[in-house]
Amino acid sequence: MTEKTEEPIEVSVHDTPMLDELETGPWPSFVSGIKKLRNDHDDERVQGVANDLLGQLEHSYETRKGYWKGGTVSVYGYGSGIIPRFSEVGDQFPKSREFHTIRVQPPAGNHYTTDILRQLADSWEKWGSGLVTFHGQTGNIMFIGATTKNTQHFFDEINEYGFDLGGAGPCVRTAMSCVGSARCEQSCANEHKLHRSLVNNFTDDVHRPALPYKFKFKISGCPNDCTNSIERADFAVIGTWRDEIKVNAPEWKKYVEDKGRQHVIDNIITRCPTSCMSLKDDDSLEISNADCVKCMHCLNVVPKALSPGDDKGVTVLIGGKRTLKIGDLMGTVIVPFMKMESEEDYEKIVELAEETIDFWAENGLEHERCGEMIERIGLVNFLEGIGVDVDPNMIAHPRESSYVRTDGWDDEAREWFQKRAEKRAAQSA
DSSP states (O other): OOOOOOOOOOOOOOOOHHHHHTTSSSSOOHHHHHHHHHHHOSOHHHHHHHHHHHHHHHHHHHHTOOOEEOOOOOOTTOSSSEEOOEETTTTTSGGGSBOEEEEEOOOGGGOOOHHHHHHHHHHHHHHSOSEEEEOOTTSOEEEEEEOHHHHHHHHHHHHHTTOOBOOOSSSBOOOEEOSGGGTOTTOOSOHHHHHHHHHHHTHHHHHSOOSSSOBOEEEESSTTOTTOHHHHOSEEEEEEEOSOOEEOHHHHHHHHHHHOHHHHHHHTGGGOTTOOEEEOTTSOEEEOGGGOOOOOHHHHHOTTTEEOOSSEEEEEEEOOBOSSSSOOBOOEEEEEEEOOOSHHHHHHHHHHHHHHHHHHHHHOOTTOOHHHHHHHHOHHHHHHHHTOOOOTTOOSSTTOOSOSOOTTHHHHHHHHHHHHHHHHHHHHO
């Protein structure tokens, strides 16, 4: 008796000559991925959804018009987390008539086990299209392509084993943190504890939109800023240190011997943005740490020889964002340095975030990011509103003008530090 072989499921595929062109270039195409889902998956429903999705996209290319419209889709008890997508040509492509995106919060640092990834994939193939993006620009896992009915079923299933929806709309968005001290020798902070402390505190603000616009937290463990927090986060926390760079002299000399003096000068010494490094005659390294701006170039080139100092903490910057009303903004330093050694330190970070969001929620205009509000009302007014003292380290655009006299700055700085010392002495008395 011959063993019966299962015949592949036949799907009447849409002609997609324009999409086929996207597969002819040198780079992988998303079209190939959707076609693979249509042609190779063993579930006829998933095949049909992928097929009609390709058909609608081809139709959009032909007519040069998009046919997705929004609406309202949510799960019980939540006001955000779902991006609704209803097709205006659903009669032509009925199996992709509803194609909602479900945003799901990833674990801090994007640490997954293979078992949990398989579990997520199985749940999504059961209730959705099978298309997933790891991760969206806000940091979420993007489960792309669910019907209104199946959205609730999918959420209920993944919520059972510990996953929650992320933010969408005018709310606190899903936070991001780098892989951190789990795998990176440059880490200067407990990125994942910072991540969870902030997200857990603002869960209601993630799920129930009530803000002028979106608000993002991003946490990087060192000034390499692998989450791009300084340019992408309304509230950026970046690990740093304030003592001297640690130098492993034998490893440094070994590197110089292996690469040669000229290579070290060309690729490390002369690339320091503040020229704070010099190579001595005996091949040892001299660093003017007071001039170091933590660009991380030297530490990245020779991580065995150079590493962050021991006096570690974080810098907090507020107001970073990409283009909207007034163009890209980098975050402005609000807290130049803060130790993260006790639970009280983490509570202070959360309190600062609460003050910031409350002030912005009350004073921001509709569809205005926090950084845009600061530009509009002025940094001094913002600092007064959140109860933070002005500090010379609060820099948004350093060394921008060559026409500013600096001959009196040292005296001004000494006077400022003296006043601050007196104020702290009075507070502790």
